[in-house]
Amino acid sequence: MSEILRIENVRKYFGRFAAVDDISIGLKEGGIYLLVGPNGCGKSTLTNCISGLFHPEEGHIYYRDEDITQEEMYKISRRGLVRTFQIASPFLRLTTLENMLVALPDNAGENLFKSLAKPTWIDSEMSAVRRASELLRVLGLKHVWNKPANTLSGGELKLLEIGRTLMSGAETILLDEPVGSIDPKLCHQIFNHVLKLRDELGITFLVIEHRLEVAAQYADHVFAMDRGKLVVEGTAEEVFEDPRVIEAYLGE
Ligand SMILES: Nc1ncnc2c1ncn2[C@@H]1O[C@H](COP(=O)(O)OP(=O)(O)OP(=O)(O)O)[C@@H](O)[C@H]1O
Ligand SMILES: [Mg+2]
Incomplete structure (x- = not known):
């Protein structure tokens, strides 16, 4: 190594x-x-x-x-x-999955929301969702993917923080x-x-x-x-x- x-x-x-x-x-x-x-x-x-x-x-x-x-x-x-x-700390009103998506590097996260209606972005949006789902699986957070972050436990929030770091390309x-x-x-x-x-x-x-x-x-x-x-x-x-x-x- x-x-x-x-x-x-x-x-x-x-x-x-x-x-x-x-x-x-x-x-x-x-x-x-x-x-x-x-x-x-x-x-x-x-x-x-x-x-x-x-x-x-x-x-x-x-x-x-x-x-x-x-x-x-x-x-x-x-x-x-x-x-x-x-x-940044999770957005407490956003769901676990949304928090993962807004952690995308550069301004891809911002564009993601701006461009939900644009077909050209669907591919990258889909792959971002796939990547987020895969990370949530490894982190054991899949069952809370649709829950607002403010309903997660302290441990789950720590795992989400790590997940967002990974989403950003770490x-x-x-x-x-x-x-x-x-x-x-x-x-x-x-x-x-x-x-x-x-x-x-x-x-x-x-x-x-x-x-x-x-x-x-x-x-x-x-x-x-x-x-x-x-x-x-x-x-x-x-x-x-x-x-x-x-x-x-x-x-x-
Ligand atoms: N910005 C700063 N300006 C001046 N001194 C600082 C600064 N940051 C840390 N120090 C000093 O440098 C030393 C090392 O601090 P540091 O925060 O790296 O320790 P640490 O091992 O992380 O401690 P802890 O276990 O409490 O987190 C300490 O004596 C601290 O007071
Ligand atoms: Mg320290």
Whole structure:
């Protein structure tokens, strides 16, 4: 498997403080990667550098072997590297399916609604609906396709958010604290769908999670950060037994 995303010696400063301090990591296509570490260790800052919200002062970020270090966020997401929060929250009065359709890239979504009456658009509309239905199937949301988003559960809304990201063309998804305050049963439901998306569609995930225990069992590979640096990487077991990781959490 080739590396889809490569981060080399990245440093991001806020003033003189390096929130991300010389990080180098690589992600292979179709892997589920977990980025963990105590509060304030730089997880979100690193993710923001990858998605293009911030630009690092030092180092390089490559996506499919192209240097995206200084590229604008919208261009990076067009490449298929997307952070979920870049997708606007669901429109609560629209149905699940409609929410998927309006997440189409560029202004295709807008045109879709404008052009419902135009026969020339029917083909693309049909293929958009097919794509949305297929994604809803993989996400286990098919039974709520016609329900307004405001009737979905917290877990279903998270899955819809991931679905909309995929609808926008994402191939690599950055999930910052996807399970938040969601209860453990729903966490497992979400991560089981993450596995399915990896297995059926080959999607690559970088999941940022503060709580060690939540996503560990689903990750192929774990990166642990502390105070801006990569402390250790490896399988979940290797990382969570590492004294440096234990200390980082205890010293929090
Ligand atoms: N825009 C900013 N300006 C100045 N300092 C910032 C900014 N964003 C983050 N920081 C600082 O950089 C450090 C890393 O923050 P970051 O949000 O990346 O941590 P995190 O690992 O995501 O934490 P959490 O688990 O709480 O989400 C922190 O010390 C934080 O205060
Ligand atoms: Mg964060």
